[in-house]
Amino acid sequence: MEDKNKKSPFVTKVELGIIAFAIILPFIFDSSPYFQGLLIFVLMWVILGTSWNLLAGYTGLVSFGHAAYFGIGAYAAALPYYHFHISPWWGLLTGGIVAVILGYLLGIVVFRLRGPYFALGTLASAEILRLIFGEEEWLTNGHNGILYMTTWVSKYPYYFIALILALGAIFSVKFVMRTKAGYYFLSIREDEDAAQALGINTKKYKNISTVISTFWAGMAGAFYMIYMGFIDPEVVFALHNISIITILVGIIGGVGTIWGPAVGAVVMVLVQELFRSSIFGLAPSWVSGMHAFVFGLLVIFVILYMAGGILGDWDLIKKKLKFSRKVETSK
Amino acid sequence: MKFTKILIGLIAVGLMFSLNSCGKKETGPIKIGVLLPLTGHQANFGTMEKNSYELAKEEINAKGGINGRKLEFVYEDDTGKPDVGRSAAEKLINVDKVPMIAGGYSSSVTFAAAAVAQQYRTPFLVNTGSVDKITQPEDFNLTVNDGDKFYIYRMNPPVSEYASGLESLLSEVVKPKSVYIIHENTAFGTKGAKSFAKTAKKLGIEVLGQQQYSAGTVDFKPLLLNAKKANPDMVYMISYVMDAALLMKQAREINFTTPKLYVGAGAGFTMPAFKENAGKASDHVVSATLWHQTLPIKGAKEYYDNYVKKYGGDGPDYHGAEAYSAAYVVADVLTRCKGDYSKETIKKALDNTDMMTVFGPVKFVSYGKKIHQNKMKTYVVQWINGELKLVWPKNLANAKFEYPIDWKKVWAE
Numbered sequence: 001m002e003d004k005n006k007k008s009p010f011v012t013k014v015e016l017g018i019i020a021f022a023i024i025l026p027f028i029f030d031s032s033p034y035f036q037g038l039l040i041f042v043l044m045w046v047i048l049g050t051s052w053n054l055l056a057g058y059t060g061l062v063s064f065g066h067a068a069y070f071g072i073g074a075y076a077a078a079l080p081y082y083h084f085h086i087s088p089w090w091g092l093l094t095g096g097i098v099a100v101i102l103g104y105l106l107g108i109v110v111f112r113l114r115g116p117y118f119a120l121g122t123l124a125s126a127e128i129l130r131l132i133f134g135e136e137e138w139l140t141n142g143h144n145g146i147l148y149m150t151t152w153v154s155k156y157p158y159y160f161i162a163l164i165l166a167l168g169a170i171f172s173v174k175f176v177m178r179t180k181a182g183y184y185f186l187s188i189r190e191d192e193d194a195a196q197a198l199g200i201n202t203k204k205y206k207n208i209s210t211v212i213s214t215f216w217a218g219m220a221g222a223f224y225m226i227y228m229g230f231i232d233p234e235v236v237f238a239l240h241n242i243s244i245i246t247i248l249v250g251i252i253g254g255v256g257t258i259w260g261p262a263v264g265a266v267v268m269v270l271v272q273e274l275f276r277s278s279i280f281g282l283a284p285s286w287v288s289g290m291h292a293f294v295f296g297l298l299v300i301f302v303i304l305y306m307a308g309g310i311l312g313d314w315d316l317i318k319k320k321l322k323f324s325r326k327v328e329t330s331k
Numbered sequence: 332m333k334f335t336k337i338l339i340g341l342i343a344v345g346l347m348f349s350l351n352s353c354g355k356k357e358t359g360p361i362k363i364g365v366l367l368p369l370t371g372h373q374a375n376f377g378t379m380e381k382n383s384y385e386l387a388k389e390e391i392n393a394k395g396g397i398n399g400r401k402l403e404f405v406y407e408d409d410t411g412k413p414d415v416g417r418s419a420a421e422k423l424i425n426v427d428k429v430p431m432i433a434g435g436y437s438s439s440v441t442f443a444a445a446a447v448a449q450q451y452r453t454p455f456l457v458n459t460g461s462v463d464k465i466t467q468p469e470d471f472n473l474t475v476n477d478g479d480k481f482y483i484y485r486m487n488p489p490v491s492e493y494a495s496g497l498e499s500l501l502s503e504v505v506k507p508k509s510v511y512i513i514h515e516n517t518a519f520g521t522k523g524a525k526s527f528a529k530t531a532k533k534l535g536i537e538v539l540g541q542q543q544y545s546a547g548t549v550d551f552k553p554l555l556l557n558a559k560k561a562n563p564d565m566v567y568m569i570s571y572v573m574d575a576a577l578l579m580k581q582a583r584e585i586n587f588t589t590p591k592l593y594v595g596a597g598a599g600f601t602m603p604a605f606k607e608n609a610g611k612a613s614d615h616v617v618s619a620t621l622w623h624q625t626l627p628i629k630g631a632k633e634y635y636d637n638y639v640k641k642y643g644g645d646g647p648d649y650h651g652a653e654a655y656s657a658a659y660v661v662a663d664v665l666t667r668c669k670g671d672y673s674k675e676t677i678k679k680a681l682d683n684t685d686m687m688t689v690f691g692p693v694k695f696v697s698y699g700k701k702i703h704q705n706k707m708k709t710y711v712v713q714w715i716n717g718e719l720k721l722v723w724p725k726n727l728a729n730a731k732f733e734y735p736i737d738w739k740k741v742w743a744e
Contacts (some may be wrong), residue, residue: 034426037418134516134545144462144518145413145439147446149472228414230443234546235414276408276415277422 010174018259019167026159036155040227042269043162044220048242049249049261050169051216056247057256058177059209060189064119065126067242068106069099069214073221074236075133078146088148091222092161099218103210111206114192123243130237145232148225158227165223166262169216174258176212185209189256248295252302254309263310271295360396360403361672363661364423366416366434366444369408372546375572375604376436380459380654381406382642384433386634387658397665404658405429409436413443420444424451430674431456431664433657436650438462438490438519445483446471454482454678456664458657459650461490462518466704475702482674484681484695484703486660487653490519491526493597493619496709500723502534504734505592507564509537513554513578514569514596516543523569523596539563548574551581559585565592568600575599576608583612588738592617603645606717611744613714615736620712622649622690623721625729630689648719649690656688 029035048070056062076098077091110121133140140146152158176182184205187195196202225231236242245268253264275291278284306313365384368377384404392401405427409416423429424447432448433456435441441460448455449471457465464470466485468477488495501507510531514520520543528538539561542554555578558566566587568578575595582593593616599605600618609616624635624646634655635646647655664680665672681703685694695703711723713733720730 032425034422037421037425137521143439143516143521145443147442147470149446149450153450228417229446230413230417232413232439235412241412276410 010178011171022163026156033155036159038269038273040155040159040162042265043159043166044224044227045245045249045265045268046166046262047162047169047216047220047223048246049253049265050166050173051213051220052246053250053255053257053261054173054176054185055209055213057250057260058173058182058189059185059206060192061206061209062119062247063122063213063243064247065122065124065243066217066246067237067239068122068126068129069103069217070221070224070242070246071126071129071133071233071236072102073099073218074225074231075140075146075221076218077222077225078148078231079140081148082141082146088222088226089151091225092219095222095225096215096218099214099221100211102218103214104207107207107210111203123239126237126243127239130233130239133233133237140233143232143234145230145235146225148229150227150229162223162227165216165219169219170258170262172212172216176208177258181205181208248299250309251299252309254312254314257309257311260309260311267298267310268295271298358400360401361665362403362405362427362429363665364420364427364429364432364434365404365406366409366419366423366432366436366440367406368411368436368440369406371411372573373411373437373571375602376459376598376650377408379602379647379651380434380436383634383638383647383651383654384658386638386641387655387662391658391662397662398670402662402665404433409440409444411437411440413439416440416444417447420447420455421451424448424453430454430672431661431677433661434458434654435460435465437517438465438522439517441465442470442518449482452482453674454484454681456657456660456681457483457485457487458653459487460485461487461493462522463489463491463701465489466701468702469700475697475700478682478697478702481702482678484684484705486657486690486693486705487621488707488709489701489704490523490596492707493523493621493709494527494530496723497594497619497711498530498534500711500732501536501565504732505565507536507591509539509561509563510565510567511539511558511561511563511590512541512567512569513551513558514541514543515571515574516545519598520569524567527567527569527596536564544574546571546574549577551578552585555582555585555587559587559589562589564590565594566590567594567596569596570599572599572602572604573608575602575605576613579609579612579616583738583742588742590738591735594618597621597649601648601712601719602650603648606645606714606719611742614716615714615733615738615741617711617713617722620649620710620721621707622652623710623712623719623729624652625721626691626710626727628689628691629687634689652690656690656693659688660684660686660693 026036052066073095076095077088080086081088106125110118113121134143184200188202192202249264249268250261252267254260271294272291275287275294278287367380368374388402388404396402407419407423409419423432431454435457436459438460441457442462442465445455445465466483468475468481473481512524514524524541531538595618597619601620606613624631639646663686667680668676691707693705695705710721712719713722715730715733722728722730722732
């Protein structure tokens with residue numbers, strides 16, 4: 001594929017097409033803020049999935065606690081508003097930075113762990129934060145959550161802010177993966193001890209990967225606060241609804257591919273909303289309870305038959321489709 | 332390029348649906364949105380309320396509907412989560428284009444969804460969500476004088492008033508010296524615990540301890556053992572349904588027989604599912620309630636009987652009555668709109684609501700920090716031999732308050 005070619009331009013034609021398409025997309029749904037809202041959710045998951053993918057897919061640090069960074073970003077936007085009536089919009093500046101600081105602090109602990117222990121360590125840190133933010137009512141208003149009357153009713157501004165953040169996340173990952181650091185990330189993923197033996201400062205590069213990853217997760221959190229206007233610890237530090245879904249978005253789309261999480265995000269939001277609304281009310285209402293089930297089946301299928309995810313195994317999928325249709329390749 | 336083709340295909344499908352949702356109006360049914368938890372932890376409540384909305388709808392339509400048009404409810408499942416509730420409210424407003432929303436079960440979800448309704452200037456008639464701030468305009472960047480800009484209306488009393496009916500029972504009959512409070516850590520639980528601690532102080536009851544747990548907890552024994560150690564005269568619990576049942580079951584298992592009274596703050600403790608799951612341990616438990624079928628309110632008994640006839644099983648508790656009455660308030664409001672079913676007309680009609688329902692009189696008034704709030708009395712019920720009996724106030728009771736209670740005897744097989 002062209003993407004993998006080192007000498008390919010930084011932004012390929014296909015990518016330009018996708019960007020142009022993404023810019024037009026909300027106007028196609030002009031009459032339906034509901035669909036525009038879904039698109040915004042897709043973009044939010046693109047940011048989160050891409051952030052997770054850099055850490056897990058490229059650097060081999062499989063985080064099960066991305067909700068920690070997402071949540072802290074959301075609260076970075078919400079808390080100044082709650083206590084001092086400072087606009088949550090500042091969160092778009094502070095959210096990412098606070099998440100990076102948290103990522104660094106947690107890193108001191110969890111980077112001592114490897115493999116499954118690292119995963120459990122990250123999972124635990126998100127859960128600890130969830131409990132702290134739930135209990136310390138004087139600071140966070142606890143489970144009552146923080147409500148903010150959102151700035152605009154129109155979805156357009158939110159869509160384009162999310163789009164800028166999503167493209168920022170994707171291209172920052174693409175950029176860093178084309179530098180020396182990117183190759184170091186891969187070497188850490190493949191064999192951390194060997195990388196260290198070759199003289200790579202693994203700790204430093206793990207931290208660099210974490211900084212970029214947590215920054216975008218925090219930005220996604222801050223954006224969530226500004227857009228949704230309501231957060232509570234159970235929502236933003238959720239194990240299942242944030243941490244696990246983030247992983248699934250990455251896995252379905254394709255671990256260790258630039259655009260994989262974007263594809264995963266589209267699939268995830270589509271499946272969730274199709275089922276939550278009982279296929280737009282066309283199916284009986286019991287279908288609405290099925291979205292977790294169907295998504296689970298999808299994940300099992302992807303892991304069993306295309307471990308690289310939809311984009312990671314795109315060549316394979318293409319081949320299979322062509323073979324079954326008996327279409328000759330023109331190459 | 333195949334990729335873009337697929338995306339274009341998806342959009343085409345999306346457009347079809349978005350076109351589908353508009354069209355045909357005027358003579359068809361009037362659609363009103365209803366937001367309820369139909370799946371998840373709170374599905375028990377949501378289902379009872381949906382059944383009650385449907386029951387009321389059938390009766391209303393059988394009597395001619397709204398000025399000749401049929402009434403229809405569009406249900407959206409909030410799954411008990413605030414973020415889903417917000418999206419669901421947005422869908423009702425933007426896709427289904429309803430001019431008004433009713434429903435709202437849990438406090439957190441209702442509050443979060445209320446902000447959406449307020450933003451889209453869509454009247455929202457809350458029937459259960461009880462945290463105080465839902466009808467306090469200051470939490471929506473408004474003041475109490477902004478009634479004409481505030482689109483939230485509430486039928487049930489706020490959680491701080493749930494225990495008001497209980498106060499006289501405690502001060503006149505039980506006279507407990509101490510209380511231990513156990514509550515779920517959501518908005519409903521924490522606010523309810525706080526206001527009950529205040530009530531206790533007023534009545535001279537010492538609060539020996541207060542513990543919270545999160546939704547989905549199954550092991551309450553550590554909590555209960557702490558409570559047992561404190562040796563309170565009464566235990567006050569604010570819980571949804573499965574947690575309520577488990578609390579009582581496990582209290583029985585650890586032989587926590589010393590309190591004079593186990594009291595629930597409504598919600599789970601009046602639900603048939605509480606009795607089914609707690610079994611013997613539910614007996615003699617007392618709860619605050621907002622309604623009982625034997626209250627001298629016209630239609631209360633009929634509603635209860637019709638519900639049992641239609642859906643079988645145990646009859647509804649106050650949650651069902653709230654929903655059923657909310658449906659009638661919706662019908663009354665729409666009828667008074669006389670053909671103009673715009674949001675502003677509906678809001679004005681809501682302001683002038685003054686009617687009788689099976690839940691009691693409904694009228695939206697202002698007091699303290701609240702506006703558009705319906706004022707109601709609350710009562711006390713007790714589970715006696717598997718039946719929920721109204722025991723307080725005395726003049727309305729349909730059974731004698733079982734007291735004092737020997738838990739060893741009650742819980743013995």
